Amino acid sequence: MLRCHLADTPMEATARLKEKKGEPVDKGRYQLLVGKLIYLSHIRPNIAITVSLVSQFMLDPYSFHMEVVIRILRYLKSAPGKGILLIPNGHLKVEAYTDADWAGSTDRKSISGYYSFVDGNLVT
Structure with a gap:
């Protein structure tokens, strides 16, 4: 390629x-x-x-x-x-958010996603 x-x-x-x-x-x-x-x-x-x-x-x-x-x-x-750009913010606060989608599924499978932040930086 x-x-x-x-x-x-x-x-x-x-x-x-x-x-x-x-x-x-x-x-x-x-x-x-x-x-x-x-x-x-x-x-x-x-x-x-x-x-x-x-x-x-x-x-x-x-x-x-x-x-x-x-x-x-x-x-x-x-x-x-x-x-990912990681910037030190001086604290180790961990935040996580999640969501799921059942409406778009035709085969009874859900689609979900999540975000997690460490020290204000997106890591997953």
């Missing part, structure tokens, strides 16, 4: 991930890429939501899901300097 086209966002705003769209892809390669993206999303929270969406298809990935994973990689290449 050295000469790939760069992406401005990790996923298109209008993209809807469906269970079986396109052709089946190599499950091992998909799981390897998404696993690495899950690890990376701990220090790059700007990809966390998209990575959580593609990780729902680890057992049965299709070409459309792989295209979204490749788009995440293209986005990461376009934004190498973006990441």
